Amino acid sequence: MTVLSVDDPEERFTGLYDRHYRNVLGYALLRAEPAMAEDLTSETFLVAWRRLDDLPDPPLPWLLGVTRNLLRNQRVRRLRSDELVARLAALSTFAEGDVAERVANRQEALAVLAGLREQDVEAVVLASWYGLTPEEAAQVAGCSARTYNVRLHRARRRLADALRPAPPFTFFQEQA
Amino acid sequence: MNENDAVNELIATLRPDALTEDAYRRRRSADLARAIDSPRTRHNPRRSAMSQRRPLLLIAGTAAAGLAAAVIVVPHLSSGNSPRPDSSGRLAIGTSTPKTTASSTGVRTVNVRTVLLAAATVAAKEPVDAGRFWYSRVHTSQLVRVAPKEYMTKIRALIAEQEARTKELKGRPAELKAYTKDWNKRVTELKMARLPYIATRAETTETWRSLKHGTGREVRDQDVRIAFATPEDEAKWKRAGSPTLSGDDRPRTKEGAPEGIVSIDNPSLTWSNVSKLPTDKEGLKARLKSLYAQSPDKGKGLAAYMSATGWDLLTAPITPGTRAALYQVLADTASGLTSHAGVADGLGRTGVSLETTGPDDYDRPGRITYRLIFDDRTAKVLELDVIEAGTSTPLLRQTFETTGYVDKPGDLPQR
Numbered sequence: 180m181t182v183l184s185v186d187d188p189e190e191r192f193t194g195l196y197d198r199h200y201r202n203v204l205g206y207a208l209l210r211a212e213p214a215m216a217e218d219l220t221s222e223t224f225l226v227a228w229r230r231l232d233d234l235p236d237p238p239l240p241w242l243l244g245v246t247r248n249l250l251r252n253q254r255v256r257r258l259r260s261d262e263l264v265a266r267l268a269a270l271s272t273f274a275e276g277d278v279a280e281r282v283a284n285r286q287e288a289l290a291v292l293a294g295l296r297e298q299d300v301e302a303v304v305l306a307s308w309y310g311l312t313p314e315e316a317a318q319v320a321g322c323s324a325r326t327y328n329v330r331l332h333r334a335r336r337r338l339a340d341a342l343r344p345a346p347p348f349t350f351f352q353e354q355a
Numbered sequence: 356m357n358e359n360d361a362v363n364e365l366i367a368t369l370r371p372d373a374l375t376e377d378a379y380r381r382r383r384s385a386d387l388a389r390a391i392d393s394p395r396t397r398h399n400p401r402r403s404a405m406s407q408r409r410p411l412l413l414i415a416g417t418a419a420a421g422l423a424a425a426v427i428v429v430p431h432l433s434s435g436n437s438p439r440p441d442s443s444g445r446l447a448i449g450t451s452t453p454k455t456t457a458s459s460t461g462v463r464t465v466n467v468r469t470v471l472l473a474a475a476t477v478a479a480k481e482p483v484d485a486g487r488f489w490y491s492r493v494h495t496s497q498l499v500r501v502a503p504k505e506y507m508t509k510i511r512a513l514i515a516e517q518e519a520r521t522k523e524l525k526g527r528p529a530e531l532k533a534y535t536k537d538w539n540k541r542v543t544e545l546k547m548a549r550l551p552y553i554a555t556r557a558e559t560t561e562t563w564r565s566l567k568h569g570t571g572r573e574v575r576d577q578d579v580r581i582a583f584a585t586p587e588d589e590a591k592w593k594r595a596g597s598p599t600l601s602g603d604d605r606p607r608t609k610e611g612a613p614e615g616i617v618s619i620d621n622p623s624l625t626w627s628n629v630s631k632l633p634t635d636k637e638g639l640k641a642r643l644k645s646l647y648a649q650s651p652d653k654g655k656g657l658a659a660y661m662s663a664t665g666w667d668l669l670t671a672p673i674t675p676g677t678r679a680a681l682y683q684v685l686a687d688t689a690s691g692l693t694s695h696a697g698v699a700d701g702l703g704r705t706g707v708s709l710e711t712t713g714p715d716d717y718d719r720p721g722r723i724t725y726r727l728i729f730d731d732r733t734a735k736v737l738e739l740d741v742i743e744a745g746t747s748t749p750l751l752r753q754t755f756e757t758t759g760y761v762d763k764p765g766d767l768p769q770r
Contacts, residue, residue: 205371220378267369
């Protein structure tokens with residue numbers, strides 16, 4: 180980095196984009212069709228460029244909040260949780276090396292997610308995908324940190340129940 | 356692992372990474388260009404001053420004088436070499452996809468200056484690397500300009516005629532001069548003649564070039580392929596008697612310094628010393644101006660020289676700092692360039708193009724487009740194309756599959 184000064188706004192912006200584009204798009208994909216999600220992500224970074232000197236640190240919660248506002252302005256309908264889960268199932272791909280057990284767990288988790296409220300799904304996604312603190316996630320979700328924690332806890336509880344290994348089949352037979 | 360971790364990990368597997376990665380690659384150039392091009396609302400006088408600054412000269416059409424020399428190469432009459440129409444030392448072989456591959460979807464016009472500045476930023480972040488040898492694997496596809504055997508038969512006949520006639524005209528200088536002039540004209544016509552069909556010859560060349568001594572290895576003419584632009588072209592070729600078009604079509608390995616010079620306009624630049632070029636914009640600009648002053652061909656002007664030399668250097672083993680500075684110099688001096696994002700090269704890789712036009716062999720302006728495609732994630736060159744107006748088959752396509760430093764001939768770069 181001998182050529183460019185660290186203060187170069189174009190360089191800062193490029194770095195911001197390279198670090199966070201995928202995160203922002205991933206979030207937009209929870210709400211919008213891929214083409215619109217990409218456009219909204221572009222818009223988000225355009226806003227970020229204009230406000231480059233005002234960005235908080237870390238910038239990701241702020242970026243996701245901008246995306247959320249844009250989604251609202253676009254009147255993108257919030258999905259029912261089963262729609263959201265169907266979309267997640269369609270969008271995600273298995274990493275290589277996934278084992279059968281994890282695939283089975285994933286199907287169970289999707290089934291559980293489909294039964295959750297949409298805000299609860301968002302809560303657990305924000306924590307898992309982006310590692311946001313409750314305060315940061317609450318800022319994105321547009322609620323209080325307390326409300327967010329309630330949603331997150333509720334979602335995790337239901338998912339953890341679903342993931343707990345079921346007792347062996349023979350056990351049930353004997354009980355019956 | 357506690358239950359929260361297990362849940363987090365599971366939810367993480369639902370993250371649409373493949374989709375977001377794909378979108379990131381497709382959208383990055385245009386998104387960055389669009390944003391950086393737009394004004395920032397507050398306190399940024401520097402930015403608006405920059406966008407209003409008129410580009411310095413810079414000569415569009417001439418940018419690729421070096422390339423043009425490569426492309427318009429025809430067999431040298433006097434040399435005893437095989438009559439390969441593409442025997443320029445700068446070239447190597449290629450893929451079997453002779454058509455322009457810029458896909459109609461996803462290609463967008465972007466601001467040249469913005470693209471060049473973004474490229475400079477990216478280039479500066481690339482790791483500094485070094486090695487004893489510079490390796491390259493390059494696919495070259497060229498328009499077949501002559502059927503080698505037919506061409507050689509005709510050219511030998513012309514030479515024989517000239518020798519005989521020159522003896523006859525001994526002692527009659529005026530007639531000899533007139534004859535020689537006419538003979539040269541006929542040779543030129545033969546060289547410039549187009550075949551009645553459009554075909555390309557593609558080959559792959561690997562080179563290992565010592566950066567210290569005049570040693571190395573070159574393996575040319577790998578995967579030689581002839582491709583016709585259309586089935587009609589192939590039918591015409593068959594009607595013409597299916598002449599052999601491929602020339603040498605077996606790989607040839609040559610030990611010793613590979614052919615090829617860094618930059619036609621700059622004899623003082625070598626594969627070894629380009630890594631020592633300045634890494635700051637002003638320093639590099641000053642050096643290029645001084646090189647221009649020594650250049651054997653100043654006729655085309657400083658601006659054309661700058662971009663032609665820039666093109667040459669971008670494919671040479673320069674440091675990330677020099678590469679970044681070079682993009683900045685080009686951003687300052689480029690006029691007449693256009694740029695597109697999402698352009699595919701001959702290997703299907705997408706990048707950002709820089710295009711300029713120049714005259715053809717008959718000095719008709721704007722007839723030839725010189726296009727450089729670079730990877731906007733690394734700022735390294737993917738491909739150089741020379742395209743004639745009104746045709747879809749490039750005259751020359753040079754695709755850089757791999758370049759990098761290695762320790763010895765035979766080794767391949769690690770990254």
